[in-house]
Amino acid sequence: xxxxxxxxxxxxxxxxxxxxxxxxxxxxxxxxxxxxxxxxxxxxxxxxxxxxxxxxxxxxxxxxxxxxxxxxxxxxxxxxxxxxxxxxxxxxxxxxxxxxxxxxxxxxxxxxxxxxxxxxxxxxxxxxxxxxxxxxxxxxxxxxxxxxxxxxxxxxxxxxxxxxxxxxxxxxxxxxxxxxxxxxxxxxxxxxxxxxxxxxxxxxxxxxxxxxxxxxxxxxx
Amino acid sequence: xxxxxxxxxxxxxxxxxxxxxxxxxxxxxxxxxxxxxxxxxxxxxxxxxxxxxxxxxxxxxxxxxxxxxxxxxxxxxxxxxxxxxxxxxxxxxxxxxxxxxxxxxxxxxxxxxxxxxxxxxxxxxxxxxxxxxxxxxxxxxxxxxxxxxxxxxxxxxxxxxxxxxxxxxxxxxxxxxxxxxxxxxxxxxxxxxxxxxxxxxxxxxxxxxxxxxxxxxxxxxxxxxxxxxxxxxxxxxxxxxxxxxxxxxxxxxxxxxxxxxxxxxxxxxxxxxxxxxxxxxxxxxxxxxxxxxxxxxxxxxxxxxxxxxxxxxxxxxxxxxxxxxxxxxxxxxxxxxxxxxxxxxxxxxxxxxxxxxxxxxxxxxx
Numbered sequence: 092x093x094x095x096x097x098x099x100x101x102x103x104x105x106x107x108x109x110x111x112x113x114x115x116x117x118x119x120x121x122x123x124x125x126x127x128x129x130x131x132x133x134x135x136x137x138x139x140x141x142x143x144x145x146x147x148x149x150x151x152x153x154x155x156x157x158x159x160x161x162x163x164x165x166x167x168x169x170x171x172x173x174x175x176x177x178x179x180x181x182x183x184x185x186x187x188x189x190x191x192x193x194x195x196x197x198x199x200x201x202x203x204x205x206x207x208x209x210x211x212x213x214x215x216x217x218x219x220x221x222x223x224x225x226x227x228x229x230x231x232x233x234x235x236x237x238x239x240x241x242x243x244x245x246x247x248x249x250x251x252x253x254x255x256x257x258x259x260x261x262x263x264x265x266x267x268x269x270x271x272x273x274x275x276x277x278x279x280x281x282x283x284x285x286x287x288x289x290x291x292x293x294x295x296x297x298x299x300x301x302x303x304x305x306x307x308x309x310x311x312x
Numbered sequence: 313x314x315x316x317x318x319x320x321x322x323x324x325x326x327x328x329x330x331x332x333x334x335x336x337x338x339x340x341x342x343x344x345x346x347x348x349x350x351x352x353x354x355x356x357x358x359x360x361x362x363x364x365x366x367x368x369x370x371x372x373x374x375x376x377x378x379x380x381x382x383x384x385x386x387x388x389x390x391x392x393x394x395x396x397x398x399x400x401x402x403x404x405x406x407x408x409x410x411x412x413x414x415x416x417x418x419x420x421x422x423x424x425x426x427x428x429x430x431x432x433x434x435x436x437x438x439x440x441x442x443x444x445x446x447x448x449x450x451x452x453x454x455x456x457x458x459x460x461x462x463x464x465x466x467x468x469x470x471x472x473x474x475x476x477x478x479x480x481x482x483x484x485x486x487x488x489x490x491x492x493x494x495x496x497x498x499x500x501x502x503x504x505x506x507x508x509x510x511x512x513x514x515x516x517x518x519x520x521x522x523x524x525x526x527x528x529x530x531x532x533x534x535x536x537x538x539x540x541x542x543x544x545x546x547x548x549x550x551x552x553x554x555x556x557x558x559x560x561x562x563x564x565x566x567x568x569x570x571x572x573x574x575x576x577x578x579x580x581x582x583x584x585x586x587x588x589x590x591x592x593x594x595x596x597x598x599x600x601x602x603x604x605x606x607x608x609x610x611x612x613x614x615x616x617x618x619x620x621x622x623x624x625x626x627x628x629x630x631x632x633x634x635x636x637x638x639x640x641x642x643x644x645x646x647x648x649x650x651x652x653x654x655x656x657x658x659x660x661x662x663x664x665x666x667x668x669x670x671x672x673x674x675x676x677x678x
Contacts (some may be wrong), residue, residue, distance in 0.1 A: 185672070186672035186673070189668070189671050190668070190672065191673040193668055193671070204650070221517070227650045229652075230650045230651060230652045231650050231652075232652075233652030234650055234651065234652040234656065236652075237652065237656060237660045238655055238660075240664055241663060241664055242658045242662060244667040244668060245664065245667060246669040247668075247671060248668070248670055248671045249665065251671050252670075252671070252674070253674055256670075256674060294657075296655070296659065297658065297659045298489040298659065299659050299660065299662075299663035301656075301659060302656055302659070302660050305650070305651070306643070306650050306651075307650055308650060309650070311643070311650065
């Protein structure tokens with residue numbers, strides 16, 4: 092059953108998957124476009140190169156978000172188009188079908204993760220690093236996998252959510268923004284921003300989006 | 313304006329004189345008297361107005377006391393209640409953030425705005441006469457943008473003046489009060505990566521002894537020969553406008569090693585190869601990693617070299633301290649390099665599982 096679901100999902104999402112795989116392979120290589128022979132380079136150049144590596148690193152969580160978005164929404168696109176007739180016709184419980192869809196989506200997600208890993212290894216092998224600077228291809232790939240998975244889970248759940256759940260989510264977001272607007276209109280001194288607090292909670296450990304933050308540089312001290 | 317009017321009236325009175333004579337002595341004399349009386353009245357009015365304005369100005373500048381914790385500030389009354397308190401609170405916040413200055417020292421001072429008037433009587437009346445007075449640059453305007461930074465800076469400067477000569481020659485005058493996250497980090501990394509000295513280059517590469525030398529941690533009988541080579545001094549001097557410098561600087565650039573060392577010893581080159589941004593970053597790193605108490609302990613310590621004092625204050629070895637600082641600086645404030653640990657994975661798996669559970673429990677076709 093998993094194989095059939097995976098095949099159906101691949102057919103529906105192969106174009107975005109291939110696009111994501113190409114991007115994932117290219118991003119780590121961008122890091123080394125500004126030079127590769129650094130072992131005996133002037134220290135100032137190494138500093139600039141590290142800075143450039145960090146700038147490229149910023150794009151990687153963006154790619155994880157894009158991968159999660161495309162595959163999370165793509166996982167349910169054929170079902171939405173066919174009004175879920177195929178799913179209802181299957182002799183399995185709904186929870187099992189959701190699990191199969193999730194597993195198939197996560198498997199497809201592994202393709203850009205692997206290509207990013209390959210790109211990171213190729214980039215690492217192509218550069219001679221000076222003392223004190225190290226490459227982190229495995230850590231970067233694992234972090235990218237986790238970030239892509241969390242984004243995939245979010246968009247996967249949003250895509251299959253009921254209207255009530257979608258409205259509830261929208262309501263919470265609007266509520267937070269409204270609370271901020273009210274606090275701002277009351278001009279309360281030292282009042283904390285609700286939006287900022289929520290954002291902080293989400294993006295700092297153990298917040299679920301904390302994986303998207305932090306450092307993403309392939310080369311670092 | 314009033315003075316011009318008085319002069320005009322007096323002139324008019326003088327002009328009116330001959331006219332009155334022509335028209336009749338009595339009428340003219342009466343008019344002169346009237347005008348003279350008016351002029352006198354105006355003069356009195358001017359004096360009254362002047363004294364009133366002076367009085368008002370004095371009242372505006374009269375010192376008012378504001379306190380926030382150990383910080384006491386006297387600011388001109390015109391600054392207003394809210395801004396005055398804001399300045400005191402801001403100064404306290406800056407000093408708390410810096411953490412290097414002992415609260416008991418802050419409590420022994422009173423900061424007085426340069427423009428405030430009658431502060432001596434306020435100090436006596438408020439029982440603050442025994443405190444050391446420091447003058448601070450606080451604008452005498454209501455709703456000014458002053459946020460207490462200048463008060464905090466003066467307190468810090470007063471504190472630095474109490475430190476022993478070894479500290480005074482090493483620390484920046486603001487003790488890192490002006491350290492701006494991001495901007496100073498970048499400046500410190502740039503200083504380290506500039507490659508002016510071999511010590512700096514090796515420190516960037518991770519050699520603790522080189523970092524100690526670069527930061528001027530060790531006590532040296534001759535810091536210039538221990539921390540620089542003549543070629544490094546020459547390299548530093550040659551980037552300056554040598555033609556305006558001392559003759560030893562010019563000889564140094566022309567290739568004389570002795571002249572380079574002589575120029576450096578004369579104060580032409582800093583005894584500590586690291587710049588102020590890097591020294592500030594060391595203080596900031598200790599504050600962040602070991603707490604304000606570590607800095608206070610270090611500043612209270614007067615035995616041994618700077619590195620030993622800082623290490624004793626932080627409670628770790630000197631090499632550990634420089635290694636810690638280097639990692640803290642190069643990773644942008646101690647943020648770890650790219651990581652993918654179980655700690656990172658835990659929220660991802662929990663949240664992913666939760667969303668999967670929610671998706672399986674409810675759906676559009678249920």
